[in-house]
Structure formats: C-alpha cells, structure tokens
Amino acid sequence: MQFFNTLTRQQEEFVPMEPGKVKLYTCGPTVHDFAHIGNFRTYVFEDLLRRYLRYRGYQVTQVMNLTDVEDKIIRKSIAAGVHFKEYTKPYIEAFFEDLKRLNIQPAEHYPRATEHVDGMVEMIRDLLQKGIAYRSEDGSIYYNITKFPSYGQLAHICVSELVSGARVAQDEYEKDSACDFALWKAWDEADGHVYWDQYEDLGKGRPGWHIECSAMSRAILGDSFDIHCGGVDNIFPHHQNEIAQSEAFSGKKFVNYWLHSEHLQVESYKMSKSKGNFITLRDLLDPQGNPSRRAYDPMVIRFSLLSASYGSRMNFKYEGLQQDEKALERIVALLRRAQEQTAGESVDDLVEKTRAEFIRHMDNNLLITEALAALFNFVTDVNKRMDAGPINGQKVVEFWNEIDEVLGLNLKEKLQTGPLDEDIEKLIEERQAARKAKNFARSDEIRNQLLAQGIVLEDTPQGVRWKRSSP
Ligand code: AMP
Ligand code: ZN
Secondary structure, three states, rough: EEEEEOOOEEEEEOOOEOOOOEEEEEEEOOOHHHHHHHHHEEEEHHHHHHHHHOOOOOOOEEEOOOOOHHHHHHHHHHHOOOOHHHHHHHHHHHHHHHHHHOOOOOOOOEEHHHOOOHHHHHHHHHHHHOOEEEEOOOOOEEEEEOOOOOOOOOOOOOOOOOOOOOOOOOOOOOHHHOEEEEEEEOOHHHOOOOOOOOOOOOOEEEEOOHHHHHHHHHHOOOOOEEEEEEEEEHHHHHHHEEEEEHHHHHHHOOEEEEEEEEOOEOEEEOOOOOOOOOHHHHHHHHHHHHHOOOOOOOOHHHHHHHHHOOOOOOOOOHHHHHHHHHHHHHHHHHHHHHHHHOEEEEEEEHHHHHHHHHHHHOOOOOOHHHHHHHHHHHHHHHHHHHHHEEEEEHHHHHHHHHHHHOOOOOOHHHHHHHOOOOHHHHHHHHHHHHHHHHOOOHHHHHHHHHHHHOEEEEEEEOEEEEEEEOO
C-alpha cells in the first residue's frame, strides 16, 4: 500500500511502526460553528482511509481531537456573552450527529483540548527549560523557530531570512509570515473569562492552538505514530508547528506519513467560514436550506464527497449531487435485481477481477476515482449477464457488502428497508409540484428514482398512490 507523504513529497510504501497496527491522528473540528461540507470532505477522506486500512487487515487506533478553545471560540463566546464551554456545547453535539448521518465510523478517541491542558503545560515547561521556548515582554511564551533546524520542512518553506525574534500571537497566519509562534498566551482583557491560572510558573493565560494537538496526540498515541491527516490548510502553520513542538520535546520523529486532503471549493474558492461561502450538511438535508430546494440523502452527500481522490481539489455543485444520486441508484437497482436471482450462472470471475482492481487502485494512494470506475464496470457487466439469463445473485450482494465496508454507503440497509415513508411522501410532493410547473423531466426523474428504490407510483383519480414492489 502506498501513500503520498507531504513530508517527503513522494509516494511511499506504507510500513507501520508495529506490524498490523496503525496509529492515526486526525485534526478534528474547531467547534465554534457547524462544520461545513468542506470540513466533511476531509473527515470523509479520513474515514475512507480508516476503513480501507481495516479492510486490508490493520487494526486502527484513530484519534480525532476537538479544538474547544482557540482564538475564534474565545472571540465568539465573549461576543455572545456566554461561557466558552457553553458556547461550544451545541456545536460539539451537532458534530457528532453529523458524523453519524454521514456514516463516519467513530474514532477510538475524541480528546478535547480543555481536558489536556496539563499535558500542554508539561511540554511548554520542557521547551522553556531547553531554551527552545522563551517568554516575551507581555508574559506570553513563544517557540523560537530558529532553534529547530528543520523548521519549514513539511510546508517546504525556507526560514533563513527571518527576522530574529519576530512573533505571531494568532493561531492562524500565512506562510510568508512564518515566525515565532505562541505556546502560551498571557491573559489580556480580550480573553475575558477564558484563562487558566493554576500554573504559576507560566502565569495566567491559555494555550496556543498548535500545542493542543501535540499534547493530545502524545497523550494517546505516544511520541511517535504512523499517520497524521488534515486538510491542506493545516500544513502551515498548524502541522509544521506540531512537528517543531513534538520533536523538540521528545527528540524522536513525530509522524512517519502526513496525508493532506485538498479542499472542497465553491466556484473555485475554498469553502470556508470566513469567506461566508460555506454550506453545512444541515443545509443539504433540509429542502429549505439550499437553492435547489431538495433534501439530499446523506449517503448521496457522502458518496459525492468521497468520489474525488483526496489529492485533487473538488468543486461543489448541486448538479454534481444529482449525478451522484443517480450513480448510487444504479448500484441499488443492480442489487435489487441481483438479490432476486438465487440460482444461475456464476459471477465469480467478475467479482474476482473487480476486487483485484479495487485493491490495486486503493493501494495506490487511495485512488478512489479509478476504484469506483472498476466498480461501475462491474455494475454494467453484471447487468449484461442478467440480461442474458439468471445468475447467482447472492454473490453480487455479498461482494457489494464487502466493498461497502470501505465505501460506507449503508447499501445493506438501503436494500432491506428502502426509503422511509416520509422521504417517499416528500418526493411525491415534489413530483406533483414539478408536474404542475410542467417540469416533466424532473417528474419522470423522481418516478425513476423511486422505482430504483423499489417504490412503484400509481396515478389515480384520487391522487398518487405508492407501494413497495419487493419486500
Ligand atoms: P477547522 O474546523 O477549521 O479546524 O477544520 C477542520 C478540518 O477541515 C481541517 O482538517 C481542515 O483542514 C479541513 N478543512 C477546512 N476547510 C476545508 C475545505 N474547504 N475543504 C476540505 N477540508 C477543509
Ligand atoms: Zn490539529
């Protein structure tokens, strides 16, 4: 299995530190708002990685942290006049609900920054003692990046021309302002109620964002681990600073493989909260929440987010979701057809060929676009074989169940239960509205969509009736 490692800019064979086991750290959400679907592109990619590692027989220990104290949280909670822990609570709850909706497997650990301040302080003290960190005039403690010779390696920046002692207090800043960054920020009035004052040697203050992840990963995974992930915006400064802190502290290599997912964009701009061009999962699940006035199936959204390879940018479009909806329906329709064929010609040759192709592409840095192409060829080939005569459909269903352990599209459930009554009613209403508006293309589309899900519509003088065609 090979991965593209941001650290070396090379695709490398994956060799875990301990055979059969993978320690994985994934930077989690900053819980000052609802996560947007750009964030979820990254979390879905990490879930695909996790699931694929498991599919290939590894035991995965995944940590996803929650950043529950940093600049934005402090600013927003003070503006709202609530304690920062109260402020983050609903967003933390929403995050876990959203993960579930997208069928993202739970990580083994979800540490919160506020629960690991002791560990951060231990690291900061050590860095001070080693002379790598220093105290500035206002009492804050900074990391002196010139004391870490390989600083800049992950982000591929050269820091030789830096003005010695230039400092940045914010958690987020650009590459061209690389300089000493804050490990511990001395309290000032803008921090209001947010401070820790029990560490007398450090003084009243709060941790910087970067030390949070260094301390949380160390607490759970140890000084060194296999894979660290995040979106590309995390490469600098966040992950670069994590390396500087952790390696200066432990004297060991922090992480062997760095995997970064490219951004989800909207009309060629990165989707971000600060640009205001973001769409949340909730917007897509609610017909009133988005301009296409559709409620999308969360599995269609998941499929859409995972269907572009993680190393390429992805442009969000509503039409894209509609195409993905059709693609997913093709799979479900195949499975419905196949599950009714209990005896007939073998499909083992197609299953074996497709499985080998799927693994070959996924082993190649999770090349999901090619892996999916192989799976859709399988759909076409099996359909052709069924056109010619009965097949052993059970094998088709079993194979898709196996693949769905990786894709996580809940196909089994879809097949067993079909859509929920209320979703059917909603679609029927939408079809009626489309017909009224003489949008027959859409109305036919809905009929076909429901048909693929095993729902037959009947137009009667009393209105539309529906029934499930197969149990
Ligand atoms: P945040 O809550 O801003 O700390 O971001 C959480 C995760 O989402 C990080 O791994 C980010 O790199 C990632 N992320 C942020 N914006 C995007 C985007 N537009 N597309 C993909 N990933 C993103
Ligand atoms: Zn992090």
